[in-house]
Amino acid sequence: MKKIYSLLAMSTLVVGSTFGQLKSAVNHFNDNGSFGKAPSANMEKALGTTVWSNDFSNAADWTVDNASQTTPFGWNIGTTVNSWWSGFSGGMTSTSGGNVAEVYNGNYNNDDQAINVTYTLTTATPIDVTTLTSGSNLVLLEFEQYGAKFNDLQEVQVSVDGVTYTTVYDNNDKTTFVGNNPSAYYANPEKISVNISDEIASAPNNVTIRFSWTSNFPSDPALGAWTTFGWFIDDVALVTLPDNDLQVSGSIWGSAGNGVFNHYYKLPETQIAPITFANFVTNGGNNEAKNVLLSVDVNSGTYNGTSAAGVDLAAGVTDSTIEVETPFTPSGAGTYSFTWTLTSDSTDDVMANNTLVGDSFEVGGDIYQRDNGTMSGSFSQGEDAHSIGNTFDIYANQDLYSIDFVVGNGSDAGSTVLVKLYEVTYAQNAPATYAEVDASSEYNITASDVSSNATISLHLSSAPYALEAGKTYEAVVETYGGAGTKFAVATAGSSRPGTSHVYTENTQGALTWFYVTSTPMVRMNMSDYGVSIKENSEVTFVNNYPNPFTSTTTVNFSLANASNVSIEVTDVTGKIINSNNLGNLTTGVHTAIINANELSSGIYYYSVITDNSKITNKMIVQK
Numbered sequence: 241m242k243k244i245y246s247l248l249a250m251s252t253l254v255v256g257s258t259f260g261q262l263k264s265a266v267n268h269f270n271d272n273g274s275f276g277k278a279p280s281a282n283m284e285k286a287l288g289t290t291v292w293s294n295d296f297s298n299a300a301d302w303t304v305d306n307a308s309q310t311t312p313f314g315w316n317i318g319t320t321v322n323s324w325w326s327g328f329s330g331g332m333t334s335t336s337g338g339n340v341a342e343v344y345n346g347n348y349n350n351d352d353q354a355i356n357v358t359y360t361l362t363t364a365t366p367i368d369v370t371t372l373t374s375g376s377n378l379v380l381l382e383f384e385q386y387g388a389k390f391n392d393l394q395e396v397q398v399s400v401d402g403v404t405y406t407t408v409y410d411n412n413d414k415t416t417f418v419g420n421n422p423s424a425y426y427a428n429p430e431k432i433s434v435n436i437s438d439e440i441a442s443a444p445n446n447v448t449i450r451f452s453w454t455s456n457f458p459s460d461p462a463l464g465a466w467t468t469f470g471w472f473i474d475d476v477a478l479v480t481l482p483d484n485d486l487q488v489s490g491s492i493w494g495s496a497g498n499g500v501f502n503h504y505y506k507l508p509e510t511q512i513a514p515i516t517f518a519n520f521v522t523n524g525g526n527n528e529a530k531n532v533l534l535s536v537d538v539n540s541g542t543y544n545g546t547s548a549a550g551v552d553l554a555a556g557v558t559d560s561t562i563e564v565e566t567p568f569t570p571s572g573a574g575t576y577s578f579t580w581t582l583t584s585d586s587t588d589d590v591m592a593n594n595t596l597v598g599d600s601f602e603v604g605g606d607i608y609q610r611d612n613g614t615m616s617g618s619f620s621q622g623e624d625a626h627s628i629g630n631t632f633d634i635y636a637n638q639d640l641y642s643i644d645f646v647v648g649n650g651s652d653a654g655s656t657v658l659v660k661l662y663e664v665t666y667a668q669n670a671p672a673t674y675a676e677v678d679a680s681s682e683y684n685i686t687a688s689d690v691s692s693n694a695t696i697s698l699h700l701s702s703a704p705y706a707l708e709a710g711k712t713y714e715a716v717v718e719t720y721g722g723a724g725t726k727f728a729v730a731t732a733g734s735s736r737p738g739t740s741h742v743y744t745e746n747t748q749g750a751l752t753w754f755y756v757t758s759t760p761m762v763r764m765n766m767s768d769y770g771v772s773i774k775e776n777s778e779v780t781f782v783n784n785y786p787n788p789f790t791s792t793t794t795v796n797f798s799l800a801n802a803s804n805v806s807i808e809v810t811d812v813t814g815k816i817i818n819s820n821n822l823g824n825l826t827t828g829v830h831t832a833i834i835n836a837n838e839l840s841s842g843i844y845y846y847s848v849i850t851d852n853s854k855i856t857n858k859m860i861v862q863k
Contacts, residue, residue: 299318303362315359354466355465362451380434386470388414388424390469515567615761626718641766805822
């Protein structure tokens with residue numbers, strides 16, 4: 241097998257425009273936070289007014305370009321639901337009811353998807369915003385939608401000349417629908433509101449609106465890359481801006497490390513560091529927002545931080561520099577939840593966009609984790625060789641035993657992976673460099689790993705590896721690629737640009753580090769529990785001692801719930817050597833003995849199998 245990375249110790253960090261060179265889609269960045277505003281009293285309030293609307297009751301109001309495909313492919317306007325996916329058989333429940341617009345691109349089960357197509361739905365005549373708003377020209381584009389994101393790119397665009405269109409909204413930040421997770425469906429309906437004032441400023445009397453659908457992998461000829469589960473649109477409108485409307489558009493929280501804020505959802509107590517909170521706020525109203533302040537509350541009063549001085553924001557301006565004056569340092573082990581509050585001297589007219597979902601993190605244990613733990617998608621370069629992972633800032637010396645990763649959907653059984661550790665060096669006005677400092681042995685992905693989104697934990701060759709305080713490391717999982725060896729890593733949450741990366745070929749064929757903003761589920765593991773496969777909360781830990789061993793080894797494991805338990809021993813090819821049913825065991829710690837009488841020297845795997853989980857560790861017999 242060709243191992244193309246074994247000779248590569250250093251490379252260049254490329255960001256910004258390099259997104260376009262990736263062979264897979266890269267999600268936009270958007271952290272989560274919890275925001276609210278405490279309004280002031282005694283202010284006149286003027287809500288936005290709808291100046292133009294369309295509910296698809298007249299299909300002639302729209303021009304459809306379905307890339308020469310025949311009905312029902314492309315955009316359809318009416319009450320008939322075309323989606324092949326049974327979950328959307330009921331269609332969209334819009335405010336107006338009646339006709340909706342829906343895009344369709346074949347039935348996945350019939351392998352009849354059209355490829356290399358872009359379907360557009362465009363207002364048939366330009367909209368004179370200047371006349372409708374009596375010259376204010378400041379408007380929100382609003383619409384209702386339903387559906388799900390798969391490999392498809394759903395975009396909303398505007399134009400002032402009918403030729404050049406600017407994207408004002410897309411689905412890149414949506415959770416990818418994989419398996420059968422209805423939680424990834426959009427709300428039915430989901431109301432979207434976008435300020436398009438800047439995009440139409442040059443000719444607001446000649447505005448057209450377009451809904452565009454295509455694949456997020458436009459050069460991929462595979463039918464699966466052109467699958468859509470469904471996208472429904474209704475109740476499109478242009479609404480004037482309210483007088484006062486501060487809008488939370490993103491957040492940053494985390495520790496500075498080497499100058500780039502990293503947030504960790506799990507961290508050992510040894511890696512506690514001061515945490516800074518900041519946010520992106522946009523003034524979406526007509527009036528200037530006076531004295532905008534950010535305050536953050538952790539664990540209902542454990543910590544309260546406030547920005548140093550109020551900021552004045554002109555209409556349409558976004559500010560990304562508002563942060564609390566004094567960082568928060570966790571006191572020790574525990575769960576920390578926080579809320580964010582924006583205040584200003586004006587009463588806000590639109591409260592619906594003031595609050596985002598709250599965030600929290602855990603201190604304690606052995607896992608150093610950048611992802612939020614809730615799988616939202618998978619990242620893959622198909623059958624191409626690549627590495628993917630996250631940077632970790634080290635604040636105190638600590639031993640690293642293994643690197644964990646979660647297998648993503650779309651992986652092939654039999655693909656070979658390993659984990660690697662790089663030391664990252666930053667230099668002013670120069671690209672970062674990456675020096676490989678350790679790696680694990682190879683592991684072959686099994687069918688059960690693929691079907692269960694298994695968590696794999698692979699020991700480094702020199703475990704423990706001594707991590708040094710003040711340094712940054714990149715933990716990655718690597719695959720060699722090749723025919724029939726697709727490998728994907730699950731993703732969960734968002735990363736700041738430059739803190740999570742994929743190492744792969746660019747369009748010129750050179751191996752390059754690209755940043756990605758969907759956080760790979762790749763973690764540092766500071767515990768010496770062996771090589772754990774498919775971790776599950778039902779079994780809280782598994783290890784064996786001694787390891788290596790000559791005659792016997794004792795397996796220790798703990799059950800969170802009573803369960804039937806068996807222990808299975810396999811060789812490196814997956815052949816079952818021995819299986820022992822331990823019966824129904826109670827909650828708590830248990831032990832079992834593995835005898836090496838029938839085993840020759842070498843590497844083996846033992847699995848603790850319960851009703852709902854299977855954890856597999858590596859053991860070594862030395863005779």
